[in-house]
Amino acid sequence: MKLDQWVWLPVAAISTSVYATTYFSTEEAQQAIFPGEKLTPAFFTLSDAQAKKIEDTTDVNVRHKDIKAWKASGGGWFILDEVVGKHEFITYAVGLHADGSVKQIEIVDYRESYGYEVRNPDWRRQFTGKTAAAPLKLEQDIHNISGATLSARHVTDGVKRVLATYAIALK
Amino acid sequence: MPSPSSSLRRARPLLGTLVEISASGASAGLQAALDAAFASIEVIDRLMSFHAPASDVSRINAAGAGCAVCVDPHTFRVLQFARELGEMSGGAFDITVADVLMRGGLLPRHAAVAFDTAAGADFRDLVLLPGDRVRWRRKGWIDLGGIAKGYAVDCAIGALRAHGVASGIVNAGGDLRFFGEPQPVHVRHPEAPGALVPLGVFGDGAVATSSGYFSDHTGTAEGSAAEPLVDPVRRACVRWRQSVTVVAADGMTADALTKIVRLAPRAAPRILARFGAQAFVIDGRGVRRCGSAMPADAALA
Numbered sequence: 001m002k003l004d005q006w007v008w009l010p011v012a013a014i015s016t017s018v019y020a021t022t023y024f025s026t027e028e029a030q031q032a033i034f035p036g037e038k039l040t041p042a043f044f045t046l047s048d049a050q051a052k053k054i055e056d057t058t059d060v061n062v063r064h065k066d067i068k069a070w071k072a073s074g075g076g077w078f079i080l081d082e083v084v085g086k087h088e089f090i091t092y093a094v095g096l097h098a099d100g101s102v103k104q105i106e107i108v109d110y111r112e113s114y115g116y117e118v119r120n121p122d123w124r125r126q127f128t129g130k131t132a133a134a135p136l137k138l139e140q141d142i143h144n145i146s147g148a149t150l151s152a153r154h155v156t157d158g159v160k161r162v163l164a165t166y167a168i169a170l171k
Numbered sequence: 172m173p174s175p176s177s178s179l180r181r182a183r184p185l186l187g188t189l190v191e192i193s194a195s196g197a198s199a200g201l202q203a204a205l206d207a208a209f210a211s212i213e214v215i216d217r218l219m220s221f222h223a224p225a226s227d228v229s230r231i232n233a234a235g236a237g238c239a240v241c242v243d244p245h246t247f248r249v250l251q252f253a254r255e256l257g258e259m260s261g262g263a264f265d266i267t268v269a270d271v272l273m274r275g276g277l278l279p280r281h282a283a284v285a286f287d288t289a290a291g292a293d294f295r296d297l298v299l300l301p302g303d304r305v306r307w308r309r310k311g312w313i314d315l316g317g318i319a320k321g322y323a324v325d326c327a328i329g330a331l332r333a334h335g336v337a338s339g340i341v342n343a344g345g346d347l348r349f350f351g352e353p354q355p356v357h358v359r360h361p362e363a364p365g366a367l368v369p370l371g372v373f374g375d376g377a378v379a380t381s382s383g384y385f386s387d388h389t390g391t392a393e394g395s396a397a398e399p400l401v402d403p404v405r406r407a408c409v410r411w412r413q414s415v416t417v418v419a420a421d422g423m424t425a426d427a428l429t430k431i432v433r434l435a436p437r438a439a440p441r442i443l444a445r446f447g448a449q450a451f452v453i454d455g456r457g458v459r460r461c462g463s464a465m466p467a468d469a470a471l472a
Contacts, residue, residue: 005440006452006459013366014357021191023181032181032202087365092184107182107189114365143193144340145367146347146380146416147359152188159184 019145020111024093030070030078033095033104039070039078046169054164060157067165076103077170079162083154088112092155094162100171105159176337181205185212186320188344192327195351196337204334208327208341215323218243219315221269221278228315231297232269236310239300247303249315249322249423256427257294259442263435264427265294265403269312272401278314291406317400320346321379321426328422341422345429348377348422361414361453368453370416377422381429382414402434412454419448432461 024032030039046054046065054062068080075098082091089111095103178195179202192208194201220226227246234240242250256264272278292311299305324346331339331350338351347356353374360366361382370378381400401407415432419425424446432439432450440461443450449462 006461009451009458009460011368011370011458013360013363013368015363015366017365019365021180021182090189105183107184107191110182110189112365144342144347144349144354144356144378145359146342146356146370146378147345147364147382147414152184152344155184155189 016112016114018111018113020109022109024106024108026080026093026108029080029093029106029108032106033078033093034072034074034076037076038073040073042069042071043067044069044169046165050168053168054161057168058157058160058164060161060164062161067169069170074098077166079165080108081158081162083158085154087114088154090155090158092158094159096163096166100163100166102159102163105155107155177201179205181209183209185209186216186323186343188320190327190344191340191342192331193340194331194334194336194338196335200334201336204331204336204339207330207334208339211326211330212323212343215245215319215326218246219249219319219322221314221316228313231305231307232312234307236307239304239306241302241304244303245322245326247299247305249318250297250299250305252423252427253315253318254294254297254299256431256442259445260431260435260438262293262403263438264317264431265401266313266315266318267292267294267297267311268401268403268406269314271406272314272316273312275407293403317430318423318427320344321377321422321424324348324377324422324426345380345382346377346422346426347379348425349373350375356418358414358416358451358453361412362455368458370418370451373418376418376420377425378416378418379422379425379429380414380416381433400430400433414453416451416453417443417448418451419446424448 044067046062046067051062051065070078072078077096079094080091081094082089090107091109093106093108097103175198176196177198178193180191180193182189182191190212192205194204217223218227221228223229227242231240253266269278273280292309296307296309296311297305297313298308320343324341324343325348327341328339328348328350340349340354353372355372356370356378357367358370358380360368415429417425417428417432419428428443428446428448431442439450443462447463449460452459
């Protein structure tokens, strides 16, 4: 076997329109972060002044003023939030201890979508090489993608926003 | 009575990316196994983060020449391997390039860094001492970004195995490792992240990908991204529109070898062979492979 040669492989790219994973239902995420505790909905709406204060302290946009929060029987908080990027949509849950420090962060739902590009033949032609690749819906088939995830930064920013929301509206 | 079998998949933001861990086996222990795996990644993150002021990396970077710094055995193991790869690649793999990344704005600047006088320490200037201690012979700055993520993935896999799960997958963005069930692996196309290239089906092993496609630092004249990857010879960030994927026995090896393939393409085939690893380069022209096919690599054999 020759080890020291680069060999071209006959492999074509597959264009995905959607790559998505659901990790939890909301209830499952609540039980994962606060096992055995009872969670009571405590939804609320930020005032314009509160939203502005959150944006000023974090430098992160407040996209939704309606906050999905639950109070845990042990005194903690469960907050469900989402971040949206150019191609991604991520729902995540932040569990806070009674003192407002982070207990746990879980991704609830991850979705990448490339609808426009995938339908556009010019876009597809640039990377498919010799084989025409049909847009496929591969939620079931593709699990292991080696390569960067889209938006750790968006989630990090979102968590900052959640912590500021706690400090300004729940504390 | 055997306990019922099932599988769990969870994802958390760690290591500056989203880390996904899957485990299957006897359902009773799965949650504990996943928690332990995530916890082990947090430990490595804390030890080897460039940003956290109390990390081993920050303490090494804060130390002046001649001062011995005591580090965690995990950190020492990574430093030892980095040293070995530095020797093997004739300096192409070099962790002492953090000053270049700081100058380029890819890492936050250390307050105490006087860049103008940087004499250009290289990997040989960080001396490894007995008792998990290190000492700068000539002062430099390290970043373990090219190797620690793979090691963190290895530690998470170790935690899953220690909990006796039947099969497990840890995916930290560019660093993926699995055991048990053979896994089909896809790589994002460097020119279109929505396009996936199937690499094959692999048994126990690790797959790491290095590419600039989600780099925040885009918009250069050539349209290529300035990446957090430094050529130690030129001491400058590289720009590239390809992606390199390495399949190896463990995550730390796969992670580090992607950088060697990119920075030392001539020496790479020899080094890949030494680790029984193979590399795939993907660009607009297609997919090339170098190195031996592993036995479970059925799809492309």
